[in-house]
Amino acid sequence: xxxxxxxxxxxxxxxxxxxxxxxxxxxxxxxxxxxxxxxxxxxxxxxxxxxxxxxxxxxxxxxxxxxxxxxxxxxxxxxxxxxxxxxxxxxxxxxxxxxxxxxxxxxxxxxxxxxxxxxxxxxxxxxxxxxxxxxxxxxxxxxxxxxxxxxxxxxxxxxxxxxxxxxxxxxxxxxxxxxxxxxxxxxxxxxxxxxxxxxxxxxxxxxxxxxxxxxxxxxxxxxxxxxxxxxxxxxxxxxxxxxxxxxxxxxxxxxxxxxxxxxxxxxxxxxxxxxxxxxxxxxxxxxxxxxxxxxxxxxxxxxxxxxxxxxxxxxxxxxxxxxxxxxxxxxx
Numbered sequence: 001x002x003x004x005x006x007x008x009x010x011x012x013x014x015x016x017x018x019x020x021x022x023x024x025x026x027x028x029x030x031x032x033x034x035x036x037x038x039x040x041x042x043x044x045x046x047x048x049x050x051x052x053x054x055x056x057x058x059x060x061x062x063x064x065x066x067x068x069x070x071x072x073x074x075x076x077x078x079x080x081x082x083x084x085x086x087x088x089x090x091x092x093x094x095x096x097x098x099x100x101x102x103x104x105x106x107x108x109x110x111x112x113x114x115x116x117x118x119x120x121x122x123x124x125x126x127x128x129x130x131x132x133x134x135x136x137x138x139x140x141x142x143x144x145x146x147x148x149x150x151x152x153x154x155x156x157x158x159x160x161x162x163x164x165x166x167x168x169x170x171x172x173x174x175x176x177x178x179x180x181x182x183x184x185x186x187x188x189x190x191x192x193x194x195x196x197x198x199x200x201x202x203x204x205x206x207x208x209x210x211x212x213x214x215x216x217x218x219x220x221x222x223x224x225x226x227x228x229x230x231x232x233x234x235x236x237x238x239x240x241x242x243x244x245x246x247x248x249x250x251x252x253x254x255x256x257x258x259x260x261x262x263x264x265x266x267x268x269x270x271x272x273x274x275x276x277x278x279x280x281x282x283x284x285x286x287x288x289x290x291x292x293x294x295x296x297x298x299x300x301x302x303x304x305x306x307x308x309x310x311x312x313x314x315x316x317x318x319x320x321x322x323x324x325x326x327x328x329x330x331x332x
Contacts, residue, residue: 147279
């Protein structure tokens, strides 16, 4: 990315026909009012440069998040328990992990924080219920219609510009997702499909509300959402207690699949747009069949491979092109 640039300013000197160039080396020589102007302007410039340098790291964190999220379908289907109980215990464990890692949460009960917590609870509860009531492919595919909703919500609520490149990326991603699961997407499991659609809408709302807190503490919304989910779901645990293996899977779900990824996600969300935060984790459903193949020996079909390549290519191009553009400006 190159070394950060320092802003230099030319102002009127003590004589009308002379100019003084202000830089960090000679800022002490200029009048106080000009010095204040330089320090404020240069500070704003440096903050923008720092934010630009954080974006590649944020994208890497989002990719890591997607990899860990991708374990969800296989683990959820492997646990013999009520869907709400699975969601509740998973979120309870996740809340503990996140609080240990980040410290005491800061609840300000703002509209953005409350909205993020409610949409988070809806997202995870509906997704677990959908996975239990339809195929894992149906649940994850329908949930990831979220980028379409994000386009409208981010333009309306966040005033973020959505250009033609974004629209084309979303269309390609949706087409790739259909191709990826064309052999598995059936008409059965209608209740699960409806629940998955609700989870997708909740995911979009959660993404927007988290983005609205980019200058605050978005991880507190995740903690609040997990606590709410635990409050709703844990009582259902006593209707069908899981066995020892089920508890092991629940522990993995709460830590590796939910707790740690949301720590990474909440960090990354401050440095990317809402659409990027929704598009990059689309890698998650691509990896689900990979884990199934590795652990269960189930190979994806030709349509699945074609869809996977389509989605990965679209997401990669959407992220790399702006990065190259920023890098070029950084070296100019």
